[in-house]
Amino acid sequence: MLPDFKANHFALFGLPARFELDGAALDVAFRQLQAQVHPDRFAHLSEADKRASLQWSTRVNEAYQVLKSPLMRAAYLLQQQGVDALAPENTQLPAVFLMQQIEWREAIAGARKDADDVALQRVETEMQTMARRLQADLANALDVQQDFVSAAQRVRELKFIDKIRAELDEAFIALDR
Amino acid sequence: MALLQISEPGLSTVPHQHRLAVGIDLGTTNSLVATVRNGVAVVLHDENGRALLPSVVRYQPGQPPVVGHAAQQVQASDPYNTIVSVKRFMGRALHDIADAGSFPYRFVDAPGMVQLRTADGVKSPVEVSADILRALRERAEHSLGGELMGAVITVPAYFDDAQRQATKDAARLAGLEVLRLLNEPTAAAIAYGLDNAAEGIYAVYDLGGGTFDISILRLSQGVFEVLATNGDSALGGDDFDQRLFCWMLEQARFPDLTAQDNRLLLNHARFAKEALTEHPETRITAVLSSGFTIDLTLTAAQFNEMTATLVSKTLSPVRRALRDAGLSTKDVQGVVMVGGATRMPCIQSAVATLFGQTPLNNLDPDKVVALGAAMQANVLAGNRREDDDWLLLDVTPLSLGIETMGGLVEKIIPRNTTIPVARAQEFTTYKDGQTAMSIHVLQGERELVSDCRSLARFELRGIPSMVAGAARIRVALQVDADGLLSVSAQELQTGVSAAVTVRPSFGLHDDDVSRMLQDGFNHAKEDMTARALQEARVEAERLLDATQSALDEDGERLLDMDEFSEIVASMRALAECVSGMDYALIQQMTERLNQVTQAFAARRMNMRVREALAGQSVNDLMS
Numbered sequence: 001m002l003p004d005f006k007a008n009h010f011a012l013f014g015l016p017a018r019f020e021l022d023g024a025a026l027d028v029a030f031r032q033l034q035a036q037v038h039p040d041r042f043a044h045l046s047e048a049d050k051r052a053s054l055q056w057s058t059r060v061n062e063a064y065q066v067l068k069s070p071l072m073r074a075a076y077l078l079q080q081q082g083v084d085a086l087a088p089e090n091t092q093l094p095a096v097f098l099m100q101q102i103e104w105r106e107a108i109a110g111a112r113k114d115a116d117d118v119a120l121q122r123v124e125t126e127m128q129t130m131a132r133r134l135q136a137d138l139a140n141a142l143d144v145q146q147d148f149v150s151a152a153q154r155v156r157e158l159k160f161i162d163k164i165r166a167e168l169d170e171a172f173i174a175l176d177r
Numbered sequence: 178m179a180l181l182q183i184s185e186p187g188l189s190t191v192p193h194q195h196r197l198a199v200g201i202d203l204g205t206t207n208s209l210v211a212t213v214r215n216g217v218a219v220v221l222h223d224e225n226g227r228a229l230l231p232s233v234v235r236y237q238p239g240q241p242p243v244v245g246h247a248a249q250q251v252q253a254s255d256p257y258n259t260i261v262s263v264k265r266f267m268g269r270a271l272h273d274i275a276d277a278g279s280f281p282y283r284f285v286d287a288p289g290m291v292q293l294r295t296a297d298g299v300k301s302p303v304e305v306s307a308d309i310l311r312a313l314r315e316r317a318e319h320s321l322g323g324e325l326m327g328a329v330i331t332v333p334a335y336f337d338d339a340q341r342q343a344t345k346d347a348a349r350l351a352g353l354e355v356l357r358l359l360n361e362p363t364a365a366a367i368a369y370g371l372d373n374a375a376e377g378i379y380a381v382y383d384l385g386g387g388t389f390d391i392s393i394l395r396l397s398q399g400v401f402e403v404l405a406t407n408g409d410s411a412l413g414g415d416d417f418d419q420r421l422f423c424w425m426l427e428q429a430r431f432p433d434l435t436a437q438d439n440r441l442l443l444n445h446a447r448f449a450k451e452a453l454t455e456h457p458e459t460r461i462t463a464v465l466s467s468g469f470t471i472d473l474t475l476t477a478a479q480f481n482e483m484t485a486t487l488v489s490k491t492l493s494p495v496r497r498a499l500r501d502a503g504l505s506t507k508d509v510q511g512v513v514m515v516g517g518a519t520r521m522p523c524i525q526s527a528v529a530t531l532f533g534q535t536p537l538n539n540l541d542p543d544k545v546v547a548l549g550a551a552m553q554a555n556v557l558a559g560n561r562r563e564d565d566d567w568l569l570l571d572v573t574p575l576s577l578g579i580e581t582m583g584g585l586v587e588k589i590i591p592r593n594t595t596i597p598v599a600r601a602q603e604f605t606t607y608k609d610g611q612t613a614m615s616i617h618v619l620q621g622e623r624e625l626v627s628d629c630r631s632l633a634r635f636e637l638r639g640i641p642s643m644v645a646g647a648a649r650i651r652v653a654l655q656v657d658a659d660g661l662l663s664v665s666a667q668e669l670q671t672g673v674s675a676a677v678t679v680r681p682s683f684g685l686h687d688d689d690v691s692r693m694l695q696d697g698f699n700h701a702k703e704d705m706t707a708r709a710l711q712e713a714r715v716e717a718e719r720l721l722d723a724t725q726s727a728l729d730e731d732g733e734r735l736l737d738m739d740e741f742s743e744i745v746a747s748m749r750a751l752a753e754c755v756s757g758m759d760y761a762l763i764q765q766m767t768e769r770l771n772q773v774t775q776a777f778a779a780r781r782m783n784m785r786v787r788e789a790l791a792g793q794s795v796n797d798l799m800s
Contacts, residue, residue: 027397031397031398031400031402031568032789033786033789034400034568034570035400035566035568035789036785036786036788036789037782037785037786038568038570038658039597039657039658040357040553040556040557040568040569040658041568043327043356043357043557043558043559044196044326044356044557044558044559044719044723045559045723045727046720046723046724046727046770046771046774046778047720047771048771048774048775048777048778048779049723049727049774049778049781049782051775051778052775052778052779052781052782053782054597054657054658055782056782056786057597057658058597058598058599058655061594061595061596061597061598062598062599064595065594065595169500172500173493173497176493176496176497177493
């Protein structure tokens with residue numbers, strides 16, 4: 001009886017299936033659940049108990065990861081509506097957005113070359129502002145308007161920002177060496 | 178049926194039944210064993226009242242190994258056969274050890290893991306570690322007056338899968354049941370957090386003899402949640418000795434040094450480093466085997482200058498861990514210092530400067546890891562008391578991925594993901610008619626396969642012949658609560674599957690472990706079959722005990738009459754053979770009981786989840 005990792009993450013934590021989320025309530029529910037199912041509670045019990053605990057604990061972690069991340073949470077809500085926002089064929093992004101990405105990428109590469117920590121921090125702040133705006137848009141599109149087409153678009157943009165953030169992280173690490 | 182008691186999972190139903198369990202800090206320089214006695218964690222001492230067991234093993238032909246202080250005393254006179262800092266070689270091939278030339282050993286380049294030639298034959302680092310663990314097991318059993326039910330063994334948080342697997346193999350070889358591999362900084366956080374009722378964000382800075390870890394944790398209402406960890410599994414106090422040793426060579430222009438001289442000077446380097454913790458300068462005097470005399474004076478300022486790069490090598494991982502946790506130094510409530518090397522004033526001041534606060538040194542940095550491990554062992558053994566209601570959530574330190582086309586790694590589980598975790602990814606064939614696929618699992622942060630550590634390679638065969646891109650192969654990675662990985666692959670249309678526990682390309686093969694187990698038992702003049710029988714009995718009794726308490730708790734409400742009697746019948750069958758001499762029968766009956774309790778275990782777990790959620794239907798969640 002393997003728990004289905006895709007089924008109903010919100011219900012698992014007793015939370016409404018919405019983008020706008022009470023992060024503190026999620027944290028509390030996550031800890032309460034892990035306190036019940038974590039393998040450390042079953043280490044002295046039978047193999048069957050240990051296996052069941054490993055599966056459930058894994059499932060709880062997976063659901064928590066998804067709900068904690070605005071990007072994954074939005075993609076998950078869309079998936080529940082039958083929309084695969086991150087499918088490989090869905091790659092269209094608005095030109096304005098793409099221009100901004102190119103600017104950021106160039107800024108990161110330049111800052112890396114010049115070992116310019118301040119420039120990197122500037123890009124990071126800009127990206128955080130953009131991410132916050134996208135999240136506000138998502139809350140509106142998913143929870144109020146139920147506009148899944150526009151929500152899927154915002155999810156792709158958020159995903160793009162995530163990728164550039166990874167580049168940014170690498171640049172920070174490179175400068176630290 | 179009688180009215181049944183229902184207790185919390187993991188709470189001992191029989192209050193006076195205390196299972197003997199220990200925590201072991203298997204350190205690069207020193208090792209310790211601790212246990213919880215009357216609710217208090219204590220380090221166990223040897224017959225001379227010493228807590229630390231030097232992690233030093235000496236081998237002589239045809240004699241049992243000498244472990245600890247006695248071995249440490251002869252390390253300079255018998256350097257080839259006296260192995261120190263063996264932890265640095267765990268799960269490492271010869272080419273992984275950057276400074277192999279500076280060790281006075283006769284390395285043997287074996288596939289997977291390096292080995293060491295001694296007067297008592299070639300030894301794997303796993304065997305040497307097992308000898309240290311065996312000494313600690315004996316100390317514990319002597320001191321506690323009984324056989325151990327199990328042990329929690331600590332590993333550096335930044336240990337990769339090969340190093341963890343090697344540690345678990347060593348424990349097995351030493352006859353220890355591993356309840357859990359626990360990350361050292363996390364163990365320290367437990368000991369510190371429970372002692373001080375700490376709440377908030379804490380950093381644990383752990384500089385041991387050969388490894389460095391930094392972990393960032395959130396302590397909240399009894400939950401120890403690791404947010405991020407980073408480190409360097411080849412950086413420790415030893416490297417400071419080494420730096421000092423090189424300085425001594427530069428100063429004195431010695432004639433050719435023997436292996437004995439090398440070890441002698443390294444010891445003097447260590448003494449000098451320790452002296453500088455309390456004094457502004459120290460004098461180093463030694464006589465080499467050639468009669469050459471060394472007489473040098475070293476100031477703290479000189480020492481700080483020559484080791485400054487090592488100190489800053491620890492600060493980059495700290496910044497990275499904070500970044501991964503999405504926090505800054507201002508968010509950190511306290512910095513717990515762990516490991517003997519954190520006594521160095523240069524480390525204390527560097528950490529204080531970075532975090533803008535005085536680090537916490539109120540626990541003995543040598544003992545805190547073992548104490549935390551003992552607390553965890555006590556809980557895992559089922560000795561949890563009602564006020565012991567704490568939980569540990571740890572992470573995997575390094576990203577895990579699969580090789581894709583062009584020698585690139587596709588990350589499947591990113592670093593700092595809370596464990597246990599399972600992730601799957603689908604791959605496809607790239608040639609028409611391709612019927613096999615090689616799956617290569619890697620660990621590390623870099624994009625190129627050649628920059629990551631290879632953990633396992635296996636083949637999925639029997640894929641039906643299709644056009645390129647039509648087959649769908651699902652590769653699943655599971656990391657358990659010990660941080661150990663298992664991998665499975667399945668072709669989705671036909672169900673062809675393959676699975677591996679990760680060990681083939683690194684660590685020891687099972688055959689090696691069996692051979693060593695045999696060697697070990699021969700050494701101890703123990704009868705192999707008697708040992709196997711004993712182990713099977715312990716396991717069977719454990720299962721009977723566990724099943725009985727599960728039945729007491731939930732049998733009545735979760736089982737129908739048939740299921741109940743089937744389990745009871747299997748229990749009776751096992752109970753009848755458990756004191757007999759038939760090892761195979763005990764195993765068979767144990768397996769049968771495991772089989773018939775599977776559905777019961779799954780239902781019990783579902784019920785706990787339902788209770789935690791108060792009123793929701795678990796069927797909804799599981800479907």
